[in-house]
Amino acid sequence: xxxxxxxxxxxxxxxxxxxxxxxxxxxxxxxxxxxxxxxxxxxxxxxxxxxxxxxxxxxxxxxxxxxxxxxxxxxxxxxxxxxxxxxxxxxxxxxxxxxxxxxxxxxxxxxxxxxxxxxxxxxxxxxxxxxxxxxxxxxxxxxxxxxxxxxxxxxxxxxxxxxxxxxxxxxxxxxxxx
Amino acid sequence: xxxxxxxxxxxxxxxxxxxxxxxxxxxxxxxxxxxxxxxxxxxxxxxxxxxxxxxxxxxxxxxxxxxxxxxxxxxxxxxxxxxxxxxxxxxxxxxxxxxxxxxxxxxxxxxxxxxxxxxxxxxxxxxxxxxxxxxxxxxxxxxxxxxxxxxxxxxxxxxxxxxxxxxxxxxxxxxxxxxxxxxxxxxxxxxxxxxxxxxxxxxxxxxxxxxxxxxxxxxxxxxxxxxxxxxxxxxxxxxxxxxxxxxxxxxxxxxxxxxxxxxxxxxxxxxxxxxxxxxxxxxxxxxxxxxxxxxxxxxxxxxxxxxxxxxxxxxxxxxxxxxxxxxxxxxxxxxxxxxxxxxxxxxxxxxxxxxxxxxxxxxxxxxxxxxxxxxxxxxxxxxxxxxxxxxxxxxxxxxxxxxxxxxxxxxxxxxxxxxxxxxxxxxxxxxxxxxxxxxxxxxxxxxxxxxxxxxxxxxxxxxxxxxxxxxxxxxxxxxxxxx
Numbered sequence: 001x002x003x004x005x006x007x008x009x010x011x012x013x014x015x016x017x018x019x020x021x022x023x024x025x026x027x028x029x030x031x032x033x034x035x036x037x038x039x040x041x042x043x044x045x046x047x048x049x050x051x052x053x054x055x056x057x058x059x060x061x062x063x064x065x066x067x068x069x070x071x072x073x074x075x076x077x078x079x080x081x082x083x084x085x086x087x088x089x090x091x092x093x094x095x096x097x098x099x100x101x102x103x104x105x106x107x108x109x110x111x112x113x114x115x116x117x118x119x120x121x122x123x124x125x126x127x128x129x130x131x132x133x134x135x136x137x138x139x140x141x142x143x144x145x146x147x148x149x150x151x152x153x154x155x156x157x158x159x160x161x162x163x164x165x166x167x168x169x170x171x172x173x174x175x176x177x178x
Numbered sequence: 179x180x181x182x183x184x185x186x187x188x189x190x191x192x193x194x195x196x197x198x199x200x201x202x203x204x205x206x207x208x209x210x211x212x213x214x215x216x217x218x219x220x221x222x223x224x225x226x227x228x229x230x231x232x233x234x235x236x237x238x239x240x241x242x243x244x245x246x247x248x249x250x251x252x253x254x255x256x257x258x259x260x261x262x263x264x265x266x267x268x269x270x271x272x273x274x275x276x277x278x279x280x281x282x283x284x285x286x287x288x289x290x291x292x293x294x295x296x297x298x299x300x301x302x303x304x305x306x307x308x309x310x311x312x313x314x315x316x317x318x319x320x321x322x323x324x325x326x327x328x329x330x331x332x333x334x335x336x337x338x339x340x341x342x343x344x345x346x347x348x349x350x351x352x353x354x355x356x357x358x359x360x361x362x363x364x365x366x367x368x369x370x371x372x373x374x375x376x377x378x379x380x381x382x383x384x385x386x387x388x389x390x391x392x393x394x395x396x397x398x399x400x401x402x403x404x405x406x407x408x409x410x411x412x413x414x415x416x417x418x419x420x421x422x423x424x425x426x427x428x429x430x431x432x433x434x435x436x437x438x439x440x441x442x443x444x445x446x447x448x449x450x451x452x453x454x455x456x457x458x459x460x461x462x463x464x465x466x467x468x469x470x471x472x473x474x475x476x477x478x479x480x481x482x483x484x485x486x487x488x489x490x491x492x493x494x495x496x497x498x499x500x501x502x503x504x505x506x507x508x509x510x511x512x513x514x515x516x517x518x519x520x521x522x523x524x525x526x527x528x529x530x531x532x533x534x535x536x537x538x539x540x541x542x543x544x545x546x547x548x549x550x551x552x553x554x555x556x557x558x559x560x561x562x563x564x565x566x567x568x569x570x571x572x573x574x575x576x577x578x579x580x581x582x583x584x585x586x587x588x589x590x591x592x593x594x595x596x597x598x599x600x601x602x603x604x605x606x607x608x609x610x611x612x613x614x615x616x617x618x619x620x621x622x623x624x625x626x627x628x629x630x631x632x633x634x635x636x637x638x639x640x641x642x643x644x645x646x647x648x649x650x651x652x653x654x655x656x657x658x659x660x661x
Contacts, residue, residue, distance in 0.1 A: 051544075072558060153575060
């Protein structure tokens with residue numbers, strides 16, 4: 001009887017020890033997983049917030065997207081687009097009554113514009129016309145949807161009497177990096 | 179010993195009774211009685227254990243309505259023939275000290291008792307001197323052991339051994355006992371008892387058989403002698419009432435017959451008012467024995483101390499064992515709960531991990547795309563800002579120049595150049611410029627100069643004449659301040 005009781009007590013104690021060990025292991029496991037859960041929740045919340053921010057940013061960008069398309073046209077990228085610019089300038093000259101002779105550098109290069117390095121193509125144009133015609137041309141040039149930094153204007157009287165004025169414009173046509 | 183009602187077992191010289199009350203102690207749930215031949219038990223002493231065991235087993239099967247199971251707990255009533263009573267008083271003490279004083283006193287009585295005895299005691303009152311009155315009960319160990327052996331052989335478990343009279347008094351309603359000094363007359367089956375009771379506490383008991391009544395000259399005579407004896411022993415607590423109880427059918431008639439003794443006679447009222455089985459009334463001693471385990475207060479128990487201790491130890495062990503088992507079960511549930519919780523957390527972790535990866539993947543695409551677009555937009559806007567800041571202003575240069583030239587003045591050359599590192603338009607205060615020309619007179623040159631330098635584009639210019647000697651075909655030069 002005594003032995004049986006001892007045996008029962010030992011079995012129960014064994015069970016309790018086993019339960020304590022398993023319980024300790026489970027508690028530490030749950031604690032660890034809860035920590036992971038908290039971290040993951042925080043990370044997911046941050047990602048969700050970022051997603052919302054991205055959505056807002058995308059929506060904001062969509063408002064500007066049409067303008068971007070238009071603004072990009074202000075910067076020629078290829079030789080073909082430069083030629084288009086030249087054609088528009090020649091048309092403007094013709095409309096203004098000015099004789100225009102365009103000269104571009106062969107290759108664009110990085111130049112300093114307004115304190116920043118930008119891609120630009122140097123130009124040197126010769127124009128012939130009287131003052132009103134030249135004013136009209138320059139006004140038209142400013143209104144063109146291209147960006148030309150004029151560095152120098154040089155005006156001389158025509159070589160022959162009663163001829164029109166000669167004007168030289170030196171500047172840089174701002175271009176877009178490909 | 180439990181708080182459930184036990185089986186009352188009363189063993190007489192030629193009969194045996196068993197009864198059990200319900201848990202509330204108000205209904206007799208089972209009852210049985212059997213007669214056996216004389217000689218097996220004589221004046222409460224067991225003469226033939228085997229036969230008595232057999233009789234007990236027979237009764238166990240005959241108890242109505244369902245018999246008695248093996249191993250049931252039993253309160254055993256010992257015949258008063260085998261009980262030694264002793265009253266004594268001790269100075270007023272309390273608690274543990276009281277027990278020590280009483281035990282010491284009891285030890286002093288032992289040499290005068292026949293052989294080894296089991297003893298127990300209870301406080302029964304207080305005398306006129308303020309001392310505590312104690313009732314000591316003693317029974318021979320041989321008698322007790324014989325009863326224990328028989329009951330054990332029959333397959334039952336004794337939890338209390340007490341004089342039968344305790345059961346006879348216990349069945350009575352307390353209100354009929356409290357505050358009264360009474361002689362309690364119990365009429366049993368072939369026997370009777372005179373008991374001196376104060377406030378329900380048994381002090382003196384006298385057991386007799388029907389044969390003895392005849393020898394002594396009748397019941398009334400015996401009762402008168404008993405009352406005289408009691409009053410002589412307790413002059414300050416004289417008998418004031420006779421209380422009649424027992425198994426007699428017409429107790430009221432019996433009681434009225436005793437009135438000629440000159441004392442009030444009352445009929446005992448039982449606590450147990452109902453019975454689920456026939457042949458028993460609530461006033462029977464065996465019912466009182468069954469009430470023992472559920473009645474309050476200290477009670478006489480002549481069960482050997484070692485058995486009582488062993489029972490207590492068993493009870494504690496049992497409680498510990500069941501407590502441990504419950505603890506183990508609860509712990510297993512707790513572990514299962516933890517395991518389940520851990521599973522839920524892991525499941526949540528997996529779900530959240532999937533959501534995180536999805537969000538990351540979405541953002542990697544979106545962020546890359548939108549960052550590129552925003553970067554392109556920023557770059558474009560930056561270039562546009564810079565470009566717009568430095569372009570234009572050429573028309574203004576020429577317009578202001580043309581507006582300032584009067585009739586008679588002719589420019590021969592105009593140079594307008596952006597200042598070094600200028601972040602503004604061409605027409606600005608940082609520009610360098612120079613104008614040369616001819617004029618019909620000095621005044622015309624001066625007029626041109628004044629008008630020109632009022633213009634924002636040419637402000638601060640300086641005038642130089644080619645020659646001041648002649649007033650016709652005058653040559654001049656106007657240059658910017660930094661030229």
